[in-house]
Amino acid sequence: xxxxxxxxxxxxxxxxxxxxxxxxxxxxxxxxxxxxxxxxxxxxxxxxxxxxxxxxxxxxxxxxxxxxxxxxxxxxxxxxxxxxxxxxxxxxxxxxxxxxxxxxxxxxxxxxxxxxxxxxxxxxxxxxxxxxxxxxxxxxxxxxxxxxxxxxxxxxxxxxxxxxxxxxxxxxxxxxxxxxxxxxxxxxxxxxxxxxxxxxxxxxxxxxxxxxxxxxxxxxxxxxxxxxxxxxxxxxxxxxxxxxxxxxxxxxxxxxxxxxxxxxxxxxxxxxxxxxxxxxxxxxxxxxxxxxxxxxxxxxxxxxxxxxxxxxxxxxxxxxxxxxxxxxxxxxxxxxxxxxxxxxxxxxxxxxxxxxxxxxxxxxxxxxxxxxxxxxxxxxxxxxxxxxxxxxxxxxxxxxxxxxxxxxxxxxxxxxxxxxxxxxxxxxxxxxxxxxx
Amino acid sequence: xxxxxxxxxxxxxxxxxxxxxxxxxxxxxxxxxxxxxxxxxxxxxxxxxxxxxxxxxxxxxxxxxxxxxxxxxxxxxxxxxxxxxxxxxxxxxxxxxxxxxxxxxxxxxxxxxxxxxxxxxxxxxxxxxxxxxxxxxxxxxxxxxxxxxxxxxxxxxxxxxxxxxxxxxxxxxxxxxxxxxxxxxxxxxxxxxxxxxxxxxxxxxxxxxxxxxxxxxxxxxxxxxxxxxxxxxxxxxxxxxxxxxxxxxxxxxxxxxxxxxxxxxxxxxxxxxxxxxxxxxxxxxxxxxxxxxxxxxxx
Numbered sequence: 001x002x003x004x005x006x007x008x009x010x011x012x013x014x015x016x017x018x019x020x021x022x023x024x025x026x027x028x029x030x031x032x033x034x035x036x037x038x039x040x041x042x043x044x045x046x047x048x049x050x051x052x053x054x055x056x057x058x059x060x061x062x063x064x065x066x067x068x069x070x071x072x073x074x075x076x077x078x079x080x081x082x083x084x085x086x087x088x089x090x091x092x093x094x095x096x097x098x099x100x101x102x103x104x105x106x107x108x109x110x111x112x113x114x115x116x117x118x119x120x121x122x123x124x125x126x127x128x129x130x131x132x133x134x135x136x137x138x139x140x141x142x143x144x145x146x147x148x149x150x151x152x153x154x155x156x157x158x159x160x161x162x163x164x165x166x167x168x169x170x171x172x173x174x175x176x177x178x179x180x181x182x183x184x185x186x187x188x189x190x191x192x193x194x195x196x197x198x199x200x201x202x203x204x205x206x207x208x209x210x211x212x213x214x215x216x217x218x219x220x221x222x223x224x225x226x227x228x229x230x231x232x233x234x235x236x237x238x239x240x241x242x243x244x245x246x247x248x249x250x251x252x253x254x255x256x257x258x259x260x261x262x263x264x265x266x267x268x269x270x271x272x273x274x275x276x277x278x279x280x281x282x283x284x285x286x287x288x289x290x291x292x293x294x295x296x297x298x299x300x301x302x303x304x305x306x307x308x309x310x311x312x313x314x315x316x317x318x319x320x321x322x323x324x325x326x327x328x329x330x331x332x333x334x335x336x337x338x339x340x341x342x343x344x345x346x347x348x349x350x351x352x353x354x355x356x357x358x359x360x361x362x363x364x365x366x367x368x369x370x371x372x373x374x375x376x377x378x379x380x381x382x383x384x385x386x387x388x389x390x391x392x393x394x395x396x397x398x399x400x401x402x403x404x405x406x407x408x409x410x411x412x413x414x415x416x417x418x419x420x421x422x423x424x425x426x427x428x429x430x431x432x433x434x435x436x437x
Numbered sequence: 438x439x440x441x442x443x444x445x446x447x448x449x450x451x452x453x454x455x456x457x458x459x460x461x462x463x464x465x466x467x468x469x470x471x472x473x474x475x476x477x478x479x480x481x482x483x484x485x486x487x488x489x490x491x492x493x494x495x496x497x498x499x500x501x502x503x504x505x506x507x508x509x510x511x512x513x514x515x516x517x518x519x520x521x522x523x524x525x526x527x528x529x530x531x532x533x534x535x536x537x538x539x540x541x542x543x544x545x546x547x548x549x550x551x552x553x554x555x556x557x558x559x560x561x562x563x564x565x566x567x568x569x570x571x572x573x574x575x576x577x578x579x580x581x582x583x584x585x586x587x588x589x590x591x592x593x594x595x596x597x598x599x600x601x602x603x604x605x606x607x608x609x610x611x612x613x614x615x616x617x618x619x620x621x622x623x624x625x626x627x628x629x630x631x632x633x634x635x636x637x638x639x640x641x642x643x644x645x646x647x648x649x650x651x652x653x654x655x656x657x658x659x660x661x662x663x664x665x666x667x668x669x670x671x672x673x674x675x676x677x678x679x680x681x682x683x684x685x686x687x688x689x690x691x692x693x694x695x696x697x698x699x700x701x702x703x704x705x706x707x708x709x710x711x712x713x714x715x716x717x718x719x720x721x722x723x724x725x726x727x728x729x730x731x732x733x734x735x736x
Contacts, residue, residue, distance in 0.1 A: 204588075266570045404701070413680075413681065
């Protein structure tokens, strides 16, 4: 009897394991055009279209509030938000889209567009834009950034992260200095502010905060191109021109901040967003080039008495070069037509004035709507003004199939090796240009 | 005939009872390995599924010519060797101490487990702060002791990054060795030590002839398990340094992870994973041979 009970249990367990594998296979087919949400199919019986949205984590409740507001004002659509940390969005998205189990709507960056297109995962929004009234309120420069060379738009921008020059007002005041208005002045000022502030025999305050860790390429590109009279990393034929003499020399200026002038902390080699924020907050660094989101983190702690910002210094060609960070909303191509219409309704709504204002408040981004440029809330804000003035020559890292890997792995590794003295500036630029040849 | 049928059924029973485990094993282990081997011979970029093609040993050749792969291989050797060495030596000493009778022994045995049970994420956060080059507590202590003249960013220097992470891994892994060896020490009959004492054996002779033979099988199997776990560890190195600065603390497991998740090159990642598996299998086979030889010597 016991033996037969054992046989029976083994059979049940084996069958359930096999059944589990089988069910997963079937779900994979059924969910080919559906999402990871529990409510997968379009429920026509209750006339509400359900959409799953993977949005970048706002760090507070803003995104959730936006989605709730949309759901309240659009009774036929229900958006279900899943917030993803910004540094996990890429990995999670690509894996899910490759498995054809991605969300209906998702946040992404232009540098990931080649991967999205390779997976045939994003809807071309160009035909939808003609019907959208909010199109004319988008800043032209911003729309240019998200338009591909063949004139198509795949993502609607709602978040633009401009670089500005942050500085510690109290440290500058104590030293009797003003924020630099050129990159030459930046080096001179940084040297004066690299001191042993508590006279214990070791340097504890550095003039500048450098980001050698992940996503430091935006600041690096801003700095290096600003020190070139003809700022470009790609020529007219879209070939990498990192290794031209002027680019190598400008890059050497960047490397010298660490290796020769020592005006940046030793940890700069691997410092990423949290570290440069922490260093400026604690006074380890007196100034840094960083994006507008830093102000949202620092102001509540330092206040406007201690934290200041000015526009990026003009570059060698007289213009402010600014490599901005971008986030757009994308629509999954592999969903039903009625879901696509509903999805575009949502992402267009997100990029409209009132929603942009709510999103930009808290210094999360620069408002991408024209009608907000002269809004008193932004016109009177030191940080937003610095950010908007720095947008003179805004650009994003070029869209290229290798750019995802370049920003995530190649740039940090190569730059760190150069800062450690393992590569010369020439070798660094050669390594950086290799993936594009 | 009926007897033959019953005999056959009796012989088949163990396999039938193992069936659930075998199915699970096949689904979770065997099938993914077969898939990984297949992928390793293809040019599989995750976001270009339409361009996947067979390239033979192309991925393997590219890996063996890749400076980053070779550096990872070298670093993995250093990582495994030193983690294992210090975990074992310190773990053994701790086990010998905890095997003694002293006040607070029960509490000590509990406290020693803390590094092992603490989540790796928490350990990483803690040690990143401790190692911080601007306001880390370790820098403060070393500076006040006169060991350094200037604060060091341990995790940002090529010469210290890997060592710094090894130190954390050693701290985390000591309890496992300590507890396993302690358990083995507890099985040694007290009469053996009494007899040795009566015979006039010294402490070293007692250790060599009684303690070590008893705990040797436990040491060997624990070392084998830890070798595999340490070699496959991704989270600690990835979270502390990401393999940087440059690739000075890059180990094979992190390199493979980056190839898969960041470069999205599943073909190369699979090839790297297969190579690492082969190295570990060879290591395990050599190790098992040594275990058998050592057991024979002490019998």
